[in-house]
Amino acid sequence: MGEKHHSRMAELAKTYDPKATEERWYASWLAGGYFHADEHSSGPHFAVVIPPPNVTGVLHMGHVLNNTLQDILARFHRMDGCATLWMPGTDHAGIATQNVVEKQLAKEGLTRHDLGREAFLARVWQWKEEKGGVIVRQLQRLGASCDWERERFTMDEGLSRAVREVFVRLYEKDLIYRGQRIIHWCVRCHTALADEEAVTTEGGEASSLWHIRYPAEDGGAGLVVATTRPETLLGDVGVAVHPDDTRYQALLGKQLMLPLMQRSIPVFADTLVDKEFGSGAVKVTPAHDANDFEMGQRHHLEPLCIMDSQGIITAAGGAYAGLDRFEARKRVVADLEAQGLLVKTEPHRVPVRRCYRCETIVEPALSLQWFVKMAPLAVPALAAIRDGSLRLIPDRWTGVYLHWMENIRDWCISRQLWWGHRVPVWYCDRGHEFAARTDPSLCPTCASTAIEQDPDVLDTWFSSWLWPFSTMGWPDDTATLRRFYPTDALVTAADIIFFWVARMVMAGYELLGECPFRDVYLNSIVRDGQGRKMSKSLGNSPDPIDVIDQYGADALRFTVVSIAPVGQDVRFDTERTEFGRNFANKIWNAARFALMHLEADERSPHPDPLPAGEGTVLAAAAATSLPDRWILSRLQGVIDEVRGALAAYRFNDAASALYRFTWGEVCDWYLELSKPALYGDDEAAKAGVRRTLLTVFDQTLRLLHPFMPFLTEEIWQALPMTRPTASICIAPYPLADAAQRDDAAEARIGELIAAVTAVRNIRAELGIPPSTPVTVRIAAEGGGERVRAIEGFIRTLAKASAVEVLAAERPSGEPSAVVPGLGEVFVPLRGAVDPAAVRERLEKDLGKVEKELTGVDGKLGRPDFVDKAPPDIVDKERQKAAALRERRATLEKHLAVLRAA
């Protein structure tokens, strides 16, 4: 510990180690209560609710992106002075959770029926307490700044009360009803599913189209129907043809003999039939197909159910009773073939719907279920998007939303499960039905005590659609609701626009008269390196926790945000995280450099660069040197860029602006430019640079904080300055200060960069090693003042022994480059290198100039261009041509000298 003043340096390893910081800072943020949103606060506010992950869920890359974006918004607004609420919680996920526990039971050789409803539910709760919510801890690893004190669960007491209240209200308004409908039935989960939960396989699945002859009852030929589901023939009650179809006019109204079943069924006309498809004749099975059900109703045909809840053919299926639906299909086809009634079988792709939870093929089934009448609820939800009070970003999703809303169908909300909110409807022994907010003991109509509650539970989404306000205490009129509702933004994936987003909008209007959020940002879908959707079955989804362990949470966050442009899917490969890891390490090392110099001087403690408690930056007055003025000016530029990008949800643009500034300007140039002063003897110059360093780091870290919370806190806390707040989490977000914009400084440093690059380029191309000193000569435009302002920096950065301003005469036969605004930069090398190499370089330059000149002259040669293009554009081209001509002349002169020699 000899160098005691460098103790902090000793702590800072050469590479950043996320493991050493992340856990510590997260704990300190929680302890500090920074994420808690105070409902009694005043001033601006910002609220966002998390799309509640399933309690059964584990973090995947989609969550990482989604929650990082929310965290960026939350942290940004929190720093920007808003009382910020990021509402967290989990979803009880009816089917998914029930499946998990049923699987567990299966290992013990039990089914839920062995336990009974009550014991089973106890078992699910037990599972939830022990194993559920892993994802919440995983979100914390990611750095999510949720208000965990408010964490909710869709089955907790408050939310259950909200669900019940909504059901009863809608029931009383006749917006909830019970009816016999064709719904999607999962024969494995044993429950009804909403339309959205029965997913169609892309492009259909390989199957066949069977053409079957149905003879006429009177012994005639009858007709041929085409079907993809021959087994449902057992439940046919008729055959439909298009009314205009000339082929079947004679058969209309006649009876056919249903094969295998020997039942007489009618032929009728319905416009739903497509003449072009198959034979133009459709077998009608009202109990097992939604369209057939419609036609059956129109033509007063009684549905005939031939399948039970497990997909087994019932007694109504005659000889086929007891067979599984697919076995029955084989047998039916075989029997038809044996009887010569199978006309042909052709390969056909069938749109098959599968259960979104277990992927079992779903069965359209006629069943008594509860529905929400959606059309009235859609009215304000449509108006909201049309009048702009609700925005979808990117807005191309608006069309998708509108289409769904305009063609909305009633929502089947009952599920034949046990895990979920139970339908709050009771039936009494005298046939009365009623909904109740609290569990009743007798029938309100007849006072009978023989009452029974509906056994079904509600669709999981029936609690999710209330999420934005149920989590804030609704139906009570709470301070939280008044302060934070409606929320500002919703960040979610587009695949749940219908399941969730659209329904929340409807619920918000129906129950609170307001849209629950203003902006809906639909984030990218994260795919694997080959563009495939990440899925468990493919095993192509990296475990984000492993990635965090390997690279750090900040690295993962920054990478994911950087590669996710608005509205485009992203491809993620674990190795891509190196991008963020490298950036984090770069920042870390830049900070080591800064801290080394900031702490090296104990005699002159640094002034606090922060005006007390404000988000503005240090007055420009302190910055005197050119590089200082430049970097502070550039800082204002990034601040505006980042703020602008965030306001437009252009997260990747914000990230890239920060990356370019931090790495490409601060590290690549400013730190290098600061070295002459820092390593020099001029104490005043040193102090100025140190102050700028401190300001730049303080401000840049704050800008970066929402993206890389851990690293920025770690470094910020190490900066030797008076901090306005205990944590960077709540430090004011930088606000650009126009007074610190300095166009002149930006121009001068721009020239410096160009000049240094030019010299380096010449060195590299001509093979002059850094150890060989060169003299740089500059034929300056308009005097040598600009050169003299930067010559010291050129000398250091270009490793030049001297920088000279040329008088009238210019060197001949030497490599050079033109730096607009500064002049022509020469690196005299005669004698030091092979003249042939110099000539080669000059010829290459000349070639480039000629090529460019040809283009520009061509443009200027067209009268249309000169006449019609805007004058400033023409002017620019003319200036370009002039400069190129001059450059060409110079190069030719140099070459002439070389060739002569």
Add this chain to the structure above:
RNA sequence: AGGCACGUAGCUCAGGGGGAGAGCACUUCCCUGACACGGAAGGGGUCGGCGGUUCAAAUCCGCCCGUGCCUACCA
């Protein structure tokens, strides 16, 4: 079938009517006292194809090809 999006450097992708960009990969040089998870300098693209609008098109429009996604009552 319809709708939407995408097709830009070897790879992954930004950009978007008047100078073709980034990261990775590649070539050459450099372990220079923040950083080799680094530095310096480079090579590489007729911006999917064909037409159109325009003084000017990678950028706007149309068609085509390819890819992906969403929606749908083709039994």
